[in-house]
Amino acid sequence: MADELASLITALGLTQEVFIVFVILAVIIIGAVVVIITSRPILDIYPYLNPSSRVRARKGRLFDEKQMSEIVESNNVEEVENYLKGVPEYADVLDDYPLDKALDVQRANTYDFIARLAPKEVKDPFVVMSKKTDINNIKSLITAKEVGLNAEETKELLIPCGSLYDDLSSLVDTDSVTDIITSLDGTEYATALEDALPQYEEKKMTLPLESALDKYYLGKLLHSSDVPADENRQIVYSYVGTQVDVDNLKLILRAKEDGLTYDDISEYILADGYQLREWKLKDLMDSPDVTNVVSGLEGTKYSEALTDVVPQYNETGSVAVFERALDVYVAEHAKSLASKKPLGVGPIIGYLSQKEAEIKNLKIIARAKREADFPNSKIMEMLI
Template structure:
């Protein structure tokens, strides 16, 4: 069977779904909405309508909102897994799902460190895949990180977590586990990408490679904020540099977060970093940089559709765009509820169509 035949149905499926992504005009209209109920009304003709309709005119909490707006994304991801296109594509979709499960675990870890009430914390985490409501609540009841890590069902993640437990306890942070978990999954994803055929490899490699670079940049800078040493950070970062070069090594060795950002500003991502470096320094936050880098990934994904249509690249690109769009919908609804100004809300969005 030819590659075009293998991807024929999934390509048609994604093309149809892509046509339902929110338009630039709708984004603009939502930004001008008077409140969250107006946002839901504007979403009435979109893929979110059947999930949000029951909340029209009602007040709803963050967990209800999250489980509602991400429902369509998770449904699509599961359908792609069930399609059985190629072995490599299925492995990629499975890793994407496992990364979402790992995001659940990240939240669990943070709540355990902060000693938040388990029952209340469980209401703030969206169950996904193997992370059912019952499993999440059980993990949240852990008395400390050692018990939590020991109870992780995934043997590889359990091994990773227990290995860096002393570092987590010393820093009173779960960032070392988060970094190693991201490293494991993105490294696994990269290994699959390198086995793809050439037509499929280029587009997929550009998306995954860019995400690896962005992940390395953001996690390294967060580690700098925590005061992690060069040797620790060197062990935790993903050992893959797609477009990053010597500037990343210089940034790793820098004494402070600001010095690291300046080192990165002369490299492949320099133009992107220079847009927000002053704001990050003045406000002492990495959020503007993280948003700007994610927007760069959105641009990469959007350009993927200009190339060869049959392959896993366009499918991954759509999944990323759909996920970022769902994050934007959440930001817009909550932002309108909190009466955040339009210009400020705009700067928090990730995937506004051009």
């Protein structure tokens, strides 16, 4: 065998030393390939280890069903606030702000926490979500100026968070809505607002401006996560895209409740949706009424969620039942996505979705407790 190997080396024109070098190099290369292949799963997981552990720690502090039921059983909004003051996460903000504003601050802080925490490959969509605070503040500023609130009353409406808070605070004594929009020149929202300004001036309504901000946000959100290249980004794209579809559906449902036509609402819809593409959205906007919008969703993943509550809509005549059904759908969808990648982006999406639902539910409870004799059973039905 040794003689045959020596003959082969000689036939190749190699010395034994050179042949040994080639063998060693081959072993090193094969070893490197094996290491890369075996370590790839670890490299994929590594960026998510710290974020996952941090959101899991926070997830453990979310209210469970028993705690939420205890809050619902509160006799009034003061008791709700006292309950939350016993929870460190809410106590800090309640020391500085009234209940509703404290909840808004807590939500803004959550968006900011996730945006800073998310690994680079999925960070962009969460950064866009954190911009909700600035958008809501711009809306509040415009609305306050439209209804004639003074500077102090206007500032009370602003959430003291977001990258534009200081700039927006300086505009509370601006003379008009038009002056506010002019002052926002240089921000990322300037073009959307300026394009909608002629409609505002024509219709004397803030709806075109608010809808322009919503459309800008949804477009930015959807495009921040498109072309998903791996499973983590595919999951984020599904989470983000579902939110875009749901916001489009809510707008269409509200518009049909108000008897608006396709021409009235088409400019406010983000046409390049996720599952609901432009042609489907056009069909829905052309529907004569709310029930036809729901039936027009047959074959989509939103159909069952809305069809199940049609009897409630027929009884109440309010699209709020559909909006709640869509919120529940988003929460359940997020829960299913979270379970798909427990060592990746899953825990981040799971925590963010549950925290959003918790704050929405606390706002529902607080609003209900301000009304005399509002049934607790009815509150439970309204929760997400």
